[in-house]
Amino acid sequence: MSVPPHRTPPRFSATFNPNVIAEIQRAAATGIYDIRGGGAKRALPHFDDLLFLGASISRYPLEGYREKCGTDVTLGTRFARKPIKLKIPVTVAGMSFGSLSGPAKEALGRGASAAGTSTTTGDGGMTPEERGHSSILVYQYLPSRYGMNPDDLRKADAIEIVIGQGAKPGGGGMLLGQKISPRVAKMRTLPEGIDQRSACRHPDWTGPDDLEIKIEELREITDWEKPIYVKVGASRPYYDTALAAKSGADVIVLDGMQGGTAATQDVFIEHVGLPTLAAIRPAVQALQDLGLHRKLQLIVSGGIRTGADVAKALALGADAVSIGTAALIALGDNDPQWEAEYQKLGTTAGAYDDWQEGLDPAGITTQDPVLAARLDPVKAGRRLANYLSVLTLEAQTIARACGKSHLHNLEPEDLVALTIEAAAMAGVPLAGTNWIPGRDK
Amino acid sequence: MPSFDLARAPLRELNAALHALSPTTNETHWIVSNPSGKHAVACGLDAPVTVEIDGHVGYYCAGMNKAATVVISGNAGVGVAENMMSGEVRVKGDASQSAGATGCGGLLVIEGNASARCGISMKGIDIVVKGSIGPMSAFMAQAGNLVVLGDAGDALGDSIYEARLFVRGRVASLGADCIEKPMTEEDRAILAAVLKRAGVEARADDFKLYGSARRLYHFHIDNVDAY
Numbered sequence: 001m002s003v004p005p006h007r008t009p010p011r012f013s014a015t016f017n018p019n020v021i022a023e024i025q026r027a028a029a030t031g032i033y034d035i036r037g038g039g040a041k042r043a044l045p046h047f048d049d050l051l052f053l054g055a056s057i058s059r060y061p062l063e064g065y066r067e068k069c070g071t072d073v074t075l076g077t078r079f080a081r082k083p084i085k086l087k088i089p090v091t092v093a094g095m096s097f098g099s100l101s102g103p104a105k106e107a108l109g110r111g112a113s114a115a116g117t118s119t120t121t122g123d124g125g126m127t128p129e130e131r132g133h134s135s136i137l138v139y140q141y142l143p144s145r146y147g148m149n150p151d152d153l154r155k156a157d158a159i160e161i162v163i164g165q166g167a168k169p170g171g172g173g174m175l176l177g178q179k180i181s182p183r184v185a186k187m188r189t190l191p192e193g194i195d196q197r198s199a200c201r202h203p204d205w206t207g208p209d210d211l212e213i214k215i216e217e218l219r220e221i222t223d224w225e226k227p228i229y230v231k232v233g234a235s236r237p238y239y240d241t242a243l244a245a246k247s248g249a250d251v252i253v254l255d256g257m258q259g260g261t262a263a264t265q266d267v268f269i270e271h272v273g274l275p276t277l278a279a280i281r282p283a284v285q286a287l288q289d290l291g292l293h294r295k296l297q298l299i300v301s302g303g304i305r306t307g308a309d310v311a312k313a314l315a316l317g318a319d320a321v322s323i324g325t326a327a328l329i330a331l332g333d334n335d336p337q338w339e340a341e342y343q344k345l346g347t348t349a350g351a352y353d354d355w356q357e358g359l360d361p362a363g364i365t366t367q368d369p370v371l372a373a374r375l376d377p378v379k380a381g382r383r384l385a386n387y388l389s390v391l392t393l394e395a396q397t398i399a400r401a402c403g404k405s406h407l408h409n410l411e412p413e414d415l416v417a418l419t420i421e422a423a424a425m426a427g428v429p430l431a432g433t434n435w436i437p438g439r440d441k
Numbered sequence: 442m443p444s445f446d447l448a449r450a451p452l453r454e455l456n457a458a459l460h461a462l463s464p465t466t467n468e469t470h471w472i473v474s475n476p477s478g479k480h481a482v483a484c485g486l487d488a489p490v491t492v493e494i495d496g497h498v499g500y501y502c503a504g505m506n507k508a509a510t511v512v513i514s515g516n517a518g519v520g521v522a523e524n525m526m527s528g529e530v531r532v533k534g535d536a537s538q539s540a541g542a543t544g545c546g547g548l549l550v551i552e553g554n555a556s557a558r559c560g561i562s563m564k565g566i567d568i569v570v571k572g573s574i575g576p577m578s579a580f581m582a583q584a585g586n587l588v589v590l591g592d593a594g595d596a597l598g599d600s601i602y603e604a605r606l607f608v609r610g611r612v613a614s615l616g617a618d619c620i621e622k623p624m625t626e627e628d629r630a631i632l633a634a635v636l637k638r639a640g641v642e643a644r645a646d647d648f649k650l651y652g653s654a655r656r657l658y659h660f661h662i663d664n665v666d667a668y
Contacts, residue, residue: 030662031662032662144562145524145543145562145564148524148543149505149524149526149545150485150487150505150507150524150526153505174660176660177658177659188583189545189564189565189583189584190583190602190603191602191603191658194602194658194659195658195659195660197581197600199562199581203523203539203542203543203558203561203562203580204501204519204520204523204538204539204542204543204558204561205500205519205520210500210519213480213481213499213500213501213519214500214501216480216481217480217481217484217500217501217504220452220453220456220481220484220485221481221484221485221504221505222485223456223457223460224453
């Protein structure tokens with residue numbers, strides 16, 4: 001753009017920036033809030049704000065490509081008669097058949113199974129294909145109870161009671177009518193094509209005392225075999241973790257606000273909940289205060305992208321992490337090969353987030369059989385397995401550099417923070433200092 | 442006839458024994474004594490047996506029941522017969538909140554009253570309440586039939602989908618998108634059949650039918666005041 005002499009160039013407001021202006025214009029034109037998929041897109045304190053220190057004179061590293069660095073994790077050791085043993089501490093998070101296509105769910109199962117880890121159902125129940133292709137399957141127990149039945153409960157390897165998710169702690173869900181295909185409608189006992197509301201509260205219990213009784217019921221129905229997870233969105237992680245532990249959970253899943261959703265109001269995604277980084281240490285502290293750290297397991301999710309993120313979450317005290325958005329990307333979500341079609345939808349590869357519309361060019365967040373057929377579940381599953389392998393190798397690389405023979409030996413002492421905010425949230429020193437904001441020292 | 446005294450042996454033993462029953466078992470009639478308000482009594486059953494419970498039970502009695510008949514000679518706590526798939530559960534006393542919640546099939550009969558949220562998110566179960574039901578009953582009810590011989594509390598059938606609500610007495614108020622509907626011959630036949638299965642004598646013509654206006658089936662900004 002050429003600027004005439006003596007005129008200031010166009011200057012955008014930091015407050016009313018182009019994105020804000022566009023949203024005001026969109027809201028004025030439609031009268032309705034923006035709904036989209038995915039997690040928080042705003043910049044947040046995150047694992048990128050932490051660094052590992054690595055070995056030095058006082059710490060011995062382990063030899064890469066030679067010395068073993070364990071990655072296995074067992075979930076459900078507290079009460080369950082049949083705990084789950086995973087080869088890697090990275091699981092695949094709950095995503096429903098309905099929000100995702102059948103081939104996408106199958107691919108998640110194939111990829112997770114090849115990597116030796118678990119995948120998870122979602123709102124809407126368990127499909128035979130998903131069970132068949134998932135060697136370890138976690139069955140979500142959600143407020144809607146869509147598709148819930150005792151046969152599938154017993155087929156599952158673990159049960160995850162979902163209280164909330166990081167993208168929308170305190171919120172329910174809405175699967176829009178265009179994704180309610182005949183099969184999805186039948187599984188959910190709903191008319192075809194209507195907008196389907198998922199409740200935000202469980203229908204038959206309220207509060208931690210009731211949750212304890214609900215967990216007892218699920219254990220009784222499944223003869224105390226299955227690990228019981230409790231999943232919460234990150235909002236009050238210390239108390240939620242303590243209450244879930246008190247209620248008898250085997251595993252607590254803590255999902256930060258970068259965690260994805262199939263469809264939620266943008267204002268909810270961006271303005272409710274805590275960043276993942278801010279949630280881990282309070283949760284770990286709660287378990288330590290109860291003497292339960294490493295006795296029940298903590299899974300952290302929300303914005304896990306790399307092996308460094310895995311290692312950092314584990315160093316802060318998690319036993320495992322879970323991936324959702326990254327798993328979809330590994331399958332083929334936002335693949336540039338579909339750029340022409342993304343353009344037709346008014347977006348571009350890398351920014352596509354209208355998962356609620358069911359028009360996904362990659363065939364993942366859709367129930368359109370033509371679009372869904374684009375995803376080869378075998379190839380997509382292989383891509384996910386590859387990605388999970390890279391996450392694990394990267395985490396091992398870091399752990400060996402820190403002298404750890406198992407990923408679970410990583411600890412907060414291995415970390416420093418690049419910003420004061422991250423130092424305070426993660427409870428590790430600001431790099432180059434011994435200062436942890438908010439602590440005495 | 443097997444009997445089980447919950448004052449002398451733990452609940453786990455009872456449920457394990459009931460779960461171990463095969464569909465062809467000869468032990469088809471069980472008596473359970475001294476439940477003393479215990480939770481999760483006789484939950485997760487999956488065989489065509491009858492379990493008679495002599496006394497009051499706590500939460501989730503007969504939860505996720507399949508095929509079995511469970512008779513409670515007393516009151517039932519929260520979530521009796523929650524997510525029932527088939528079979529029959531009969532409460533001879535009163536039931537607490539969320540009776541028959543998310544039930545997918547089978548028949549739940551409550552001979553006394555039921556508290557709030559009776560039939561919440563029901564998905565095909567038939568529920569007959571001889572007395573009255575509390576507020577917010579049949580919230581987001583998807584399928585099945587709720588039959589109430591007494592009165593219904595506030596916000597009956599809020600955000601209801603395709604369940605049918607038959608009420609003989611007074612309805613304090615209807616929830617969002619729930620309306621009174623004309624009763625067709627098919628509706629009368631369904632009601633009469635449910636009453637017969639429940640062993641309840643009542644005239645179908647004495648009931649009013651409530652169901653979904655289907656105005657909220659698609660989210661539209663013009664309906665925002667209804668939420």
